[in-house]
Amino acid sequence: MESFVQSVVSGVLTGSLYAMIAVGLTIVFGVMRIINLAHGDMVMLGMFGAYWSYTLWGIDPFLSVGIWAPLMFAGGMLVQRFLLKEVIPKGELNTLLYTAGLSLLIANLALFFWTGDYRTLNLDYAVMPARPFGISVPIPLAIAFFMAIAITTALYLLLSRTDVGRAMRATAQNPQSAALMGVDVQRIDMITFGLGTALAAAAGVLLVPSLYLYPTVGEILIVKCFVIVVLGGLGSVPGAIAGGVLLGLVESLGAVYVSVAYKDTIGFVLFLLVLLFRPAGLFGVGKS
Amino acid sequence: MTRLLAAAGLLLLASAPLLTGNPFFQHLMIMVLFWTLLGASWNLLGGFAGQVSFGHAVFLGIGAYVTMLSYLSLGVSPFLGMLAGGIVGAMFAVPIGLICFRLRGPYFSLATLAVAEIVRLVALNWEQLTAGPMGLLITHLPPVSFAGATIDWESKVPFYYLAVILAVSAMALTFAVSRSRLGAYLTAVREDIDSAEAVGIDTVRTRVVALALSAFVVGLAGGFYALYFRYVDPDAVFAISLSVEMVFIAVVGGLATTAGPIVGAVVLVSIGEIFRDRFQAGHLIFYGLFMMLVIRYLPEGIWGGLQRLFRDRG
Numbered sequence: 001m002e003s004f005v006q007s008v009v010s011g012v013l014t015g016s017l018y019a020m021i022a023v024g025l026t027i028v029f030g031v032m033r034i035i036n037l038a039h040g041d042m043v044m045l046g047m048f049g050a051y052w053s054y055t056l057w058g059i060d061p062f063l064s065v066g067i068w069a070p071l072m073f074a075g076g077m078l079v080q081r082f083l084l085k086e087v088i089p090k091g092e093l094n095t096l097l098y099t100a101g102l103s104l105l106i107a108n109l110a111l112f113f114w115t116g117d118y119r120t121l122n123l124d125y126a127v128m129p130a131r132p133f134g135i136s137v138p139i140p141l142a143i144a145f146f147m148a149i150a151i152t153t154a155l156y157l158l159l160s161r162t163d164v165g166r167a168m169r170a171t172a173q174n175p176q177s178a179a180l181m182g183v184d185v186q187r188i189d190m191i192t193f194g195l196g197t198a199l200a201a202a203a204g205v206l207l208v209p210s211l212y213l214y215p216t217v218g219e220i221l222i223v224k225c226f227v228i229v230v231l232g233g234l235g236s237v238p239g240a241i242a243g244g245v246l247l248g249l250v251e252s253l254g255a256v257y258v259s260v261a262y263k264d265t266i267g268f269v270l271f272l273l274v275l276l277f278r279p280a281g282l283f284g285v286g287k288s
Numbered sequence: 289m290t291r292l293l294a295a296a297g298l299l300l301l302a303s304a305p306l307l308t309g310n311p312f313f314q315h316l317m318i319m320v321l322f323w324t325l326l327g328a329s330w331n332l333l334g335g336f337a338g339q340v341s342f343g344h345a346v347f348l349g350i351g352a353y354v355t356m357l358s359y360l361s362l363g364v365s366p367f368l369g370m371l372a373g374g375i376v377g378a379m380f381a382v383p384i385g386l387i388c389f390r391l392r393g394p395y396f397s398l399a400t401l402a403v404a405e406i407v408r409l410v411a412l413n414w415e416q417l418t419a420g421p422m423g424l425l426i427t428h429l430p431p432v433s434f435a436g437a438t439i440d441w442e443s444k445v446p447f448y449y450l451a452v453i454l455a456v457s458a459m460a461l462t463f464a465v466s467r468s469r470l471g472a473y474l475t476a477v478r479e480d481i482d483s484a485e486a487v488g489i490d491t492v493r494t495r496v497v498a499l500a501l502s503a504f505v506v507g508l509a510g511g512f513y514a515l516y517f518r519y520v521d522p523d524a525v526f527a528i529s530l531s532v533e534m535v536f537i538a539v540v541g542g543l544a545t546t547a548g549p550i551v552g553a554v555v556l557v558s559i560g561e562i563f564r565d566r567f568q569a570g571h572l573i574f575y576g577l578f579m580m581l582v583i584r585y586l587p588e589g590i591w592g593g594l595q596r597l598f599r600d601r602g
Binding site for chain 2: 035083086087090092093094096097098100101102103104105106107108109111112113115116216219223226227230261262264265268269271272275276279
């Protein structure tokens with residue numbers, strides 16, 4: 001029983017960060033209809049940003065979110081404006097291949113400059129886990145969990161309550177009609193891609209104290225992200241959140257009750273099954 | 289013109305080892321041919337049928353492991369092992385195809401990615417069969433006699449000729465397919481899958497046949513990999529990056545062309561290997577860069593662009 005509660009807790013904690021990355025991927029897909037294979041590399045850039053700002057200037061990663069998220073927001077807007085904009089009209093597959101190229105470029109530039117070594121960032125207050133009710137909770141993961149909830153809620157409010165959010169949702173439903181109603185679709189595309197990138201990078205910053213970082217970490221993260229987004233339904237924000245938590249739970253419970261070695265495999269099998277039998281996602285909210 | 293070019297190319301390929309004994313250059317040429325082989329076989333499905341697979345490393349890994357295991361534990365001759373690798377790869381392709389071809393476009397690509405990851409994780413954890421992350425090693429390849437001559441595997445030259453034969457056959461295969469009924473079906477699937485079905489093409493069967501053909505050749509390439517490097521482990525032969533590199537070579541060279549993969553391999557592999565020789569990490573920078581440039585400015589690939597240039601001139 002105790003190990004069950006323990007794995008549920010750690011599954012939800014990790015899942016919340018997965019969810020945050022997946023929300024970024026899903027809004028970009030929803031609004032711009034592109035599957036961004038470079039999304040995992042944006043997480044990686046966030047991780048390295050936090051790592052360097054901690055090692056060079058001693059800024060705590062949970063504070064440096066405030067630097068890296070806005071910077072990556074601007075970076076994402078520039079990528080959309082100068083790299084993706086011309087390619088999107090060439091079709092879904094060409095865009096997929098283009099982002100695959102972007103992903104390889106970013107990951108290998110990182111490999112070139114920072115080498116492939118595995119690095120860790122050790123915080124002073126992160127050595128001992130907190131033990132509420134006898135359950136072990138790693139402190140950095142707990143802080144990251146609450147910050148991820150705050151950031152995701154803020155995004156949700158942005159999407160549901162503000163004019164920009166309404167314009168984004170309108171563009172997701174139908175770009176032509178949105179443009180006819182006076183929405184500047186170009187600007188919305190830039191903002192959406194910026195937001196997606198910022199979410200990925202912020203999640204990377206929050207994950208740094210809990211994960212190893214290395215330049216090709218994005219590869220495994222993006223694959224997990226696809227699992228989540230397909231589970232929840234491509235393009236759906238609540239679906240991505242639910243899918244993220246679900247994958248976190250499946251992984252941590254699978255590690256305890258099935259096998260540690262095959263915990264990642266369970267997620268992929270689930271992914272294939274959902275793709276085949278419920279392409280709109282488990283919750284039936286996504287557009288396939 | 290094309291025929292002349294092909295003849296000149298073959299002559300150059302046949303005589304190249306006589307021109308230089310530099311081992312780095314020999315290795316470079318072997319790698320270019322190896323990637324031509326992979327690019328050409330990926331092109332069968334990805335280029336002609338427009339089905340972008342991000343999971344072709346599955347078949348490479350299967351071919352490599354079948355060759356390795358049949359030699360190490362059963363003592364089967366490596367050549368028969370290579371052939372077996374291709375056949376087993378094609379056998380795996382059928383169920384994978386039947387599952388993944390229910391999906392279209394980018395969804396198909398994502399499904400192949402998931403299949404590849406599942407296979408990699410199984411290979412990593414099924415230690416009785418694959419020795420897991422430790423990998424398998426061939427310490428000694430016995431020399432064989434062929435047409436009266438003894439072939440010494442310690443030298444790179446026999447591998448070079450083996451690679452030439454494989455790569456040229458793969459290109460001949462893509463040429464034959466492009467002229468065949470299967471090729472026409474595949475093009476129809478790429479251009480408009482619904483119309484293809486409407487005129488009575490069994491699109492699932494067509495794509496499964498193309499995948500199996502492609503997997504057979506990639507399986508052979510896997511066997512070649514095992515013999516040339518004499519070491520395989522799951523992260524070396526089942527890596528996502530291998531699948532992605534095949535895609536890049538085919539796309540940068542020119543989708544659905546016979547000569548595209550060799551052009552893509554010559555450009556990307558030589559830049560990549562020279563870069564790797566000088567700096568340790570990051571040799572795929574140029575793969576990403578060329579991919580982005582080609583998609584944006586030259587969607588028909590380098591070879592396709594050159595062809596257009598000649599057509600416009602002449």
